[in-house]
Amino acid sequence: MLIGGIEAGGTKFVCAVGDESGEIFDKVIFPNKDPDDTLSEAKQFFDKYSIEALGVGSFGPVDLDKQSGTYGQVLHTPKVKWRNFPLLSRLQNEYSIPVYLDTDVNAACLGEYKYGAGRNVNSCLYITVGTGIGAGLVQNGKLFQGKNHSEMGHIFVQKHVDDSFAGSCPSHGACIEGLVSGPAIEQRYGKKGIELIDNKAVWELAAYYLAQAIVNYYVILSPEKIILGGGVMKQEKLYPMIREEFTKQMNGYLKIDNVDDLIVAPELDDEQGVKGAILLAVND
Ligand code: ADP
Ligand code: ZN
Numbered sequence: 001m002l003i004g005g006i007e008a009g010g011t012k013f014v015c016a017v018g019d020e021s022g023e024i025f026d027k028v029i030f031p032n033k034d035p036d037d038t039l040s041e042a043k044q045f046f047d048k049y050s051i052e053a054l055g056v057g058s059f060g061p062v063d064l065d066k067q068s069g070t071y072g073q074v075l076h077t078p079k080v081k082w083r084n085f086p087l088l089s090r091l092q093n094e095y096s097i098p099v100y101l102d103t104d105v106n107a108a109c110l111g112e113y114k115y116g117a118g119r120n121v122n123s124c125l126y127i128t129v130g131t132g133i134g135a136g137l138v139q140n141g142k143l144f145q146g147k148n149h150s151e152m153g154h155i156f157v158q159k160h161v162d163d164s165f166a167g168s169c170p171s172h173g174a175c176i177e178g179l180v181s182g183p184a185i186e187q188r189y190g191k192k193g194i195e196l197i198d199n200k201a202v203w204e205l206a207a208y209y210l211a212q213a214i215v216n217y218y219v220i221l222s223p224e225k226i227i228l229g230g231g232v233m234k235q236e237k238l239y240p241m242i243r244e245e246f247t248k249q250m251n252g253y254l255k256i257d258n259v260d261d262l263i264v265a266p267e268l269d270d271e272q273g274v275k276g277a278i279l280l281a282v283n284d
Pocket of ligand 1 (some may be wrong): 009010011014128129130131132181182183192193194231232233234235264
């Protein structure tokens with residue numbers, strides 16, 4: 001069965017055609033402009049194939065509450081042209097096949113759980129540290145959802161005593177996203193993360209905050225794997241720094257058998273989002 005998958009990101013769309021086994025037969029990547037242009041570019045790609053279902057992992061926030069009158073709509077996104085856009089119904093009308101919608105980070109979590117770093121465990125948390133911060137949780141093959149999707153990037157952590165940055169989140173200032181997302185790092189130092197590679201203090205502070213967030217997630221959810229992805233985590237030196245800081249902050253409270261095995265990098269080479277999107281359509 002041919003299945004379509006869309007990783008609908010704020011900056012770019014990844015569209016792929018694949019199957020239940022996780023194989024991808026064709027893939028395109030193009031920038032996310034306004035909804036009409038971007039969705040017609042996606043349609044042109046999928047029209048070459050007879051896909052039988054479509055899974056979409058979308059940037060957000062997006063309304064996933066089936067009881068809500070705005071179910072399937074993009075909500076209050078900074079991308080103004082997408083605000084209140086009825087993504088799910090538009091795709092259902094355009095494709096006339098079953099369409100499954102979830103968040104981009106939930107899709108990525110499902111992809112890593114099934115085929116990547118989470119393939120040997122029953123529960124895993126996938127955290128992306130990129131333009132925003134978000135996390136998804138899979139347990140026994142199912143993504144966690146409450147009334148709507150969780151927003152784990154907007155938790156509060158303790159400010160470092162030497163950090164005077166007010167934070168970049170428009171809603172909360174210094175939530176974890178406001179302190180350590182890519183744009184937060186750029187605002188704090190006036191330079192992009194990629195230009196700060198050799199500045200040890202930058203990554204020590206990032207590890208300090210990310211470890212706090214992970215301690216919070218861990219004590220609440222107790223996942224068997226914590227997979228850290230996203231652009232900021234391309235700084236691979238962050239992994240050992242975060243593990244060390246996590247152990248320090250946990251302070252022996254919970255027994256962690258092997259922190260190297262708990263906090264890990266993704267394994268799907270930037271394809272977890274689109275492979276997970278395809279799985280949204282398979283798993284139903
Ligand atoms: P998105 O979150 O939009 O899907 P990414 O996960 O690629 O995209 O995250 C983009 C953010 O990650 C940007 O703010 C960028 O500055 C930052 N970033 C990308 N590459 C690196 C890198 N090698 N080192 C540090 N930060 C990076
Ligand atoms: Zn916030």
